Amino acid sequence: MTPAPKRTAPLESRVATGADLDALAETMALAFYADPVWSWAFPDSERRLEQHRAVWRFAIESALGYGWVRMADAGAGAAALWIPPGLPELKPEDALRFEPMLAELLGDGAARVLDVFARFDRAHPSDRPHYYLSLLATHPDRRGVGLGMALLAENLTRIDAEGAAAYLESTNPDNHRRYEGVGFSRWGEFELGEGGPTVTQMWRDPR
Numbered sequence: 001m002t003p004a005p006k007r008t009a010p011l012e013s014r015v016a017t018g019a020d021l022d023a024l025a026e027t028m029a030l031a032f033y034a035d036p037v038w039s040w041a042f043p044d045s046e047r048r049l050e051q052h053r054a055v056w057r058f059a060i061e062s063a064l065g066y067g068w069v070r071m072a073d074a075g076a077g078a079a080a081l082w083i084p085p086g087l088p089e090l091k092p093e094d095a096l097r098f099e100p101m102l103a104e105l106l107g108d109g110a111a112r113v114l115d116v117f118a119r120f121d122r123a124h125p126s127d128r129p130h131y132y133l134s135l136l137a138t139h140p141d142r143r144g145v146g147l148g149m150a151l152l153a154e155n156l157t158r159i160d161a162e163g164a165a166a167y168l169e170s171t172n173p174d175n176h177r178r179y180e181g182v183g184f185s186r187w188g189e190f191e192l193g194e195g196g197p198t199v200t201q202m203w204r205d206p207r
Contacts, residue, residue: 011072011147011150011151011153011154012072012154013070013071013072013080013151013154013155014070014071014072015067015068015069015070016060016064016069016070016071016076016079017064018061018064020071020076021057021060021061021064022057023075023076024056024057024060024069024071024076024079025052025053025054025056025057025060026053026076026139027075027076027077027078027079027137027138027139028052028053028056028060028079028135028137029049029052029053029056030049030137030139030140031137031138031139031140032052032056032135032137032171033048033049033052035171035172036171036172036173036197037116037171037172037192037196037197037199038052038171040192040196040197041112041113041116041192041196042106042109042113043109043112044109051105051106054101054105055102055105055113056135058094058098058101059081059089059090059134059135060081060135061094062089062090062091062094063081063082063083063089063090063134065091066082066083066084066087068081068082068083068084068131069081069082070082070151070155071151072147072150072151072154073139073142073147075139076139077138077139077141077142077147078136078137078138078139078142078147078148078150078151079135079136079137079151080133080135080136080137080151080152080155081133081134081135081136082131082132082133082134082155083131083132083134084131085129085130085131085164086129089121089132089134099114102114112193112194115192115193116192116193116196119190119192119193119199120169120199122190123169123188123190123199123201124167125167125187125201125203128165129164129165130164130165130166130167130203131159131164131165131166131167132166132167132168133152133155133166133167133168136148136151136152136168149178149181149182152182153182156182156183156204156207160206160207163206163207164206165203165204165205165206166184166203166204167187167201167202167203167204168184168201168202169199169200169201169202170199170200170201170202171197171199173200176200176202179202180202182204183204183205183207184202184203184204185202185203185204186200186201186202187201187202187203188200188201189201
């Protein structure tokens with residue numbers, strides 16, 4: 001098979017809608033299946049895709065109204081979930097439903113996932129306004145053409161136009177240099193419980 005060419009043309013993203021939820025959840029579930037953090041948080045490899053689809057769909061649907069779930073390519077080849085400055089990652093009514101949803105989905109495994117999200121929340125910077133890149137994913141069928149990083153760069157151009165900062169957590173060391181290549185710097189790190197992996201925090205000042 002001939003390798004897909006590297007992307008050279010400027011990318012145009014669009015705002016996702018409710019009609020895109022299934023495609024977005026699928027891209028996120030497949031992209032994070034083997035991620036060091038999210039495979040540890042969801043250790044049941046046979047049910048992980050199902051669990052990821054449900055959790056990422058929940059998060060994406062809660063944030064859709066912010067207008068900052070952005071996607072590129074047909075079928076959500078790449079997707080980014082941003083939380084704008086000053087807004088909660090989950091709307092209050094969804095935050096109340098999150099723990100019961102996890103309990104129903106994961107049973108005893110819900111405690112580990114809740115602890116992971118709690119650690120992310122406690123480590124999140126609160127002293128400076130910023131756009132928060134909660135999730136960035138590329139569908140496995142579209143890897144290797146630069147689509148995900150092109151989407152991120154395009155999103156950052158929009159954020160730069162507002163003079164805003166950006167923050168993310170890198171859950172895979174393989175991605176650190178990619179994020180540094182678009183202006184993020186390593187800002188801190190935190191560990192997950194029970195011998196879990198380390199999460200690297202990254203910050204990008206306004207441009």
